[in-house]
Amino acid sequence: MLETLLPNVDWIDLWQACHDTFSMLGWSLLFTLVLGLPLGVLLFLTGKRQLLSQPVVYGLLSFVVNVLRSVPFVILLIVMIPLTTLITGTSFGVAGVVPPLVVGATPFFARLVETALREVDRGIIEATQAMGATTRQIVFGALLPEALPGILAAATVTAITLVSYSAMSGLVGGGGLGDLAVRNGYQRFQTDVMIVTVILLLVLVQALQMAGDRLVTHFSRK
Amino acid sequence: MTTTIQFKNIHKSYRVGGRDIPALSGIDLTINPGEIFGMIGHSGAGKSTLVRLINLLERPTGGELLIDGADITRFDNDALRALRRRIGMIFQHFNLLSSKTVADNVAFPLRLAGKKSRAETDARVAELLARVGLSEHASKYPSQLSGGQKQRVGIARALATEPKILLCDEATSALDPQTTQSVLRLLAEINRELGLTIVLITHEMDVIRTICDRVAVLDGGKVVEHGPVADVFLHPKHITTKRFVQESEHVDENEQDDDFAHVPGRIIRLTFRGEATYEPVLGKVARDCGVDFSILAGRIDRIKDTPYGQLTLALTGGDVDAALARFESEGLTVEALRDA
Numbered sequence: 141m142l143e144t145l146l147p148n149v150d151w152i153d154l155w156q157a158c159h160d161t162f163s164m165l166g167w168s169l170l171f172t173l174v175l176g177l178p179l180g181v182l183l184f185l186t187g188k189r190q191l192l193s194q195p196v197v198y199g200l201l202s203f204v205v206n207v208l209r210s211v212p213f214v215i216l217l218i219v220m221i222p223l224t225t226l227i228t229g230t231s232f233g234v235a236g237v238v239p240p241l242v243v244g245a246t247p248f249f250a251r252l253v254e255t256a257l258r259e260v261d262r263g264i265i266e267a268t269q270a271m272g273a274t275t276r277q278i279v280f281g282a283l284l285p286e287a288l289p290g291i292l293a294a295a296t297v298t299a300i301t302l303v304s305y306s307a308m309s310g311l312v313g314g315g316g317l318g319d320l321a322v323r324n325g326y327q328r329f330q331t332d333v334m335i336v337t338v339i340l341l342l343v344l345v346q347a348l349q350m351a352g353d354r355l356v357t358h359f360s361r362k
Numbered sequence: 363m364t365t366t367i368q369f370k371n372i373h374k375s376y377r378v379g380g381r382d383i384p385a386l387s388g389i390d391l392t393i394n395p396g397e398i399f400g401m402i403g404h405s406g407a408g409k410s411t412l413v414r415l416i417n418l419l420e421r422p423t424g425g426e427l428l429i430d431g432a433d434i435t436r437f438d439n440d441a442l443r444a445l446r447r448r449i450g451m452i453f454q455h456f457n458l459l460s461s462k463t464v465a466d467n468v469a470f471p472l473r474l475a476g477k478k479s480r481a482e483t484d485a486r487v488a489e490l491l492a493r494v495g496l497s498e499h500a501s502k503y504p505s506q507l508s509g510g511q512k513q514r515v516g517i518a519r520a521l522a523t524e525p526k527i528l529l530c531d532e533a534t535s536a537l538d539p540q541t542t543q544s545v546l547r548l549l550a551e552i553n554r555e556l557g558l559t560i561v562l563i564t565h566e567m568d569v570i571r572t573i574c575d576r577v578a579v580l581d582g583g584k585v586v587e588h589g590p591v592a593d594v595f596l597h598p599k600h601i602t603t604k605r606f607v608q609e610s611e612h613v614d615e616n617e618q619d620d621d622f623a624h625v626p627g628r629i630i631r632l633t634f635r636g637e638a639t640y641e642p643v644l645g646k647v648a649r650d651c652g653v654d655f656s657i658l659a660g661r662i663d664r665i666k667d668t669p670y671g672q673l674t675l676a677l678t679g680g681d682v683d684a685a686l687a688r689f690e691s692e693g694l695t696v697e698a699l700r701d702a
C-alpha cells in the first residue's frame with residue numbers, strides 16, 4: 141500500500157534525515173541560546189539611557205549583529221567553511237552545519253532578547269535600583285524573570301528559523317529533512333519524497349510553536 | 363534614631379537635545395526625623411525629580427544633599443547601595459514584579475540584601491503582610507490584586523529592610539478616594555508606630571491635609587512656600603498656594619468678590635484652630651460688642667489631627683474694631699478682606 145503510494149520514499153533515509161534535523165536543531169539551538177542571551181542582555185544594558193549605557197560598545201555590537209543578520213545563510217555556510225573546520229574538525233555533515241547555524245541565528249536571537257528586555261517596565265528597574273540592587277542583581281533578579289515570556293517567544297521563533305536554515309545544509313552535506321526535500325524531492329522530481337518531508341517539517345514547526353506558546357503562557361503573569 | 367534630610371542650594375537640570383533644561387533651581391529644605399513631609403505642585407513642577415534625588419535615582423547637578431549630615435552625592439557605589447536599603451520607596455504605578463508572587467515581591471529586597479536566612483526572610487514577610495492586611499494574598503500574583511492591594515504590597519516591600527525614610531511618589535494618585543484614604547491611614551500608622559520619616563509628593567491638597575505635618579509648595583522648580591500644613595494652607599501667601607487652596611475648596615475668588623459686592627459692612631476672614639474651633643467665641647464677642655454678623659462662607663474641617671474653622675464674615679453695627687481686637691485676644695486670626 142505505502143509502497144505504491146510513495147514509491148520513492150526510502151524509510152531508512154527518511155529516518156536518518158529526521159535524526160539529522162533533530163541533532164542539527166538541538167545543538168544549534170542550544171548554542172544559539174547560550175550565546176545569544178548574554179549578547180542580547182549586553183545589547184540592552186549598553187543601549188541608550190540604560191543601566192550601563194555605552195554608546196561606543198553598543199554601536200559596535202549592533203553593527204556586528206546587523207552585518208551577520210544581513211548575510212544570506214547560504215553564503216554564511218560557504219564562507220564559514222574554514223572556521224567551521226577549525227572549530228569542529230570537519231566542515232561536513234551535522235558538525236559542519238552547526239557552527240554556521242549558530243553564527244546565523246545568534247544575532248537574530250540576541251536582537252529579539254534585547255527587544256524583550258526593553259518591554260520590561262522601566263519603573264520595575266527603578267524600583268529594584270531603589271532597593272540597593274547591583275546591576276547583576278537587577279539583571280538576574282528583575283529583568284530576566286520579567287522578560288521571561290518574551291525571551292521564550294524569541295527562542296521559539298529562533299528554533300523555527302533554525303529549522304528553515306537547516307534545509308540548506310545539503311550544500312555541505314549536512315543532511316536532514318530539508319536537504320532530503322531539496323535533493324530528492326525537488327532536484328530528482330520525486331514528488332512523494334518532497335511531500336512527506338515537507339509534512340514532517342510542518343509537523344516539527346507546528347510542534348515547536350505549540351510548545352513555545354505553552355511555555356510563554358505558563359510563565360506569563362500579566 | 364535621627365534621620366534628617368537637608369537640601370542645600372540643590373540644582374538639577376536635564377540634558378535634552380544638547381541643552382541643559384533646569385528642573386530644580388536652588389532648593390533649600392530640611393526634612394526632620396519622624397515627620398511626614400509633603401511636597402505639592404502642579405505637573406512638571408519638579409516633585410518627582412526632587413524626591414528621586416533623596417535616593418539618588420537622579421543626581422543633583424549642583425548643591426549638597428545631606429542625610430544625617432553626610433553628603434550622599436559623594437558616596438561610592440557600596441555606600442550608595444547601603445543608603446538605598448535604608449530608604450524605602452513606593453510609586454504611583456506600584457512597580458511590582460509581575461513575575462513574582464506577593465510574598466516574593468516583599469521578600470525581594472531582603473534577598474537582594476542577602477543578610478537573612480530563608481526562615482528569617484519568611485518570618486519577616488509574614489509579619490509585613492500582616493501589617494498591611496494582605497496575609498491571605500501571599501501567594502497571589504500582582505495582576506490578581508486591586509490597585510489598593512498592590513500599593514499595600516508596595517508599602518510592605520518598601521518596609522522590608524527596616525528603612526528610616528519612606529519616599530512616596532504620587533503613591534495614591536492611581537487610586538479612588540476611598541482607597542486613597544485607607545492607604546493614607548496605613549502610612550500615618552506606619553509613621554506613628556515605626557517613627558519613619560515619610561516624604562510624600564502629590565498634586566492633591568487633600569492628601570497633604572490628611573497626613574502631612576509640614577508641606578513645601580513647588581512651582582517651576584522652586585520651593586515657593588513651606589511650613590506647617592495649617593500655616594501654609596490656612597494663610598497661603600504665594601499665588602500657587604492660593605490657587606491650590608481655592609481649587610480644593612471649589613472657591614472662585616472673582617465670583618466671590620462679585621457676590622460680596624452687595625453685602626454691607628466690613629468683611630473679614632476668621633480662622634480658629636484647635637480647641638478654639640469648638641468654643642462659642644463668635645456669639646460671645648458679637649453680643650459683648652454689639653455687632654451683627656452674617657456668615658458669607660465657611661468651612662470646619664481638620665488638618666491632620668488639628669480641627670480648624672475658617673469663616674468669612676460681614677460685620678455691621680456696634681464696635682467692630684473692639685470685636686476684632688477681642689477675636690485676636692481669644693487666639694483667632696483675623697484677616698481684613700474689605701473695609702466698610
Ligand SMILES: Nc1ncnc2c1ncn2[C@@H]1O[C@H](COP(=O)(O)OP(=O)(O)OP(=O)(O)O)[C@@H](O)[C@H]1O
Nearest residue numbers: 376378385403404405406407408409410411412565
Ligand atoms: N529624564 C528626564 N529628561 C529630561 N527632562 C526631564 C526628565 N525628567 C523630568 N524632566 C523635566 O523636569 C521637569 C520636572 O519634572 P518632574 O517629573 O520632576 O515633575 P513632577 O512635578 O513630578 O510632574 P508630574 O506631576 O507630572 O509627575 C519637567 O519639566 C520635565 O519635563
Ligand SMILES: [Mg+2]
Nearest residue numbers: 409410411532
Ligand atoms: Mg511626577
